[in-house]
Amino acid sequence: MPYKQNNIDFVIPWVDGNDKEWLEEKKKYIPSNKILNTNSRFIDWDNLQYIFRAFEEFTPWVNKIYFITYGHLPKWLNINHPKLVIVKHEDFIDKKYLPLFNVNPLEINLHRIKGLSEKFVYFNDDFFILKPIKPDVFFKNNLPLDFAILDSIHDGSISHMLLNNIDIINKNFNRHIKPEYEKKKLVFKNFFKWFYPLYGKEIIQTIACMYIKKGHTGFVGNHHPQPFLKSTFEILWEKEEKKLLEVSSSKFRTNEDVTQYLFRYWQLVSGNFIPLNYIDYKKTRKYIEIRTLKDSYNVNKDIKSKKYTFYCINDDISKGRYTKEDMSHRDFELSKRLIKEALNTMLPKKSKFEI
Helix, strand or coil: CCCCCCCEEEEEEECCCCCHHHHHHHCCCCCCCCHHHCHHHHCCCCCHHHHHHHHHHHCCCCCCEEEEECCCCCCCECCCCCCEEEEEHHHHCCHHHCCCCCHHHHHHCHHHCCCCCCEEEECCCCEEECCCCCHHHCEECCEEEECCCECCCCCCCCHHHHHHHHHHHHHHCCCCCCHHHCHHHHHHHCHHHHCCHHHHHHHHHHHHHHCCCCCCCCECCCCCCEEEEHHHHHHHHHHCHHHHHHHHCCCCCCCCCCCCHHHHHHHHHCCCCEECCHHHHHHHEEEEEECCHHHHHHHHHHHHHCCCCEEEEEECCCCCCCCCCCCCHHHHHHHHHHHHHHHHHHCCCCCCCEC
């Protein structure tokens, strides 16, 4: 189907972990992997309004904002805003898979959202824009801007899922399918996208990984707003429908899931991207995991410094693989206030997305 080339949409999922109806529904099901499905994944930090304020203040060029929700909505949200499109799970997910308490099925089916443009940027509800940006931060010549830097999968809570992503990449891009799909040939085919000078010293890492002959071992991650082509999703669904249907039925996160990073990896390996300035990327973006109150004080300081353009506040406050104890209620409330206070210094005025 034809696409409107100039439109760039944003997509953002959200869940209200305090919604009583949602909580009652969730109690009917038990996750097989509790570490992957801690309660912190559903806690509301009450700062979503600052993401929307940033959309209005710093990205006035955005076409539509598709807001994915179980059905509940923030009380402050102006649902009549002309750029806002409310998308319930049932609007694009087969009803036989509902209800879902796992973001992975939602992410791998984004292309099914009615009206979504070919070019879109996927946000999590912990991604904050802190300075004005232009569309060419995400897309250039109708291709997503990204960095192709090889890596190996390292220990982490979602490492199994990332390995599943890599397995699909290697299944579809290897010398047994086509001689030109051998890893070195794929990289050298798009040489200046893989050895782009502004990747800096990370190019050395790619060179080192090139000596590993058994296919792709992984890619340097990007836990920030991710530009996608909708057609990438359509291609992968055509080739890997069985696995993607399996993940679509996964009510809670499991080690057998794949993630939205699969679609990013596909864009990289197929050369369907434009290389970005990774040296600048690392200076202007920050990712932090909140595990303690001290982390929240650091976030407050970082945001007020006005040093960063993008900031990801990933919460890891529940006892799990890397957090020894649950954050106390007192520390959580203080953390929430510290972060909101900092965000409010950057974006104090209500947006038209707010009632």
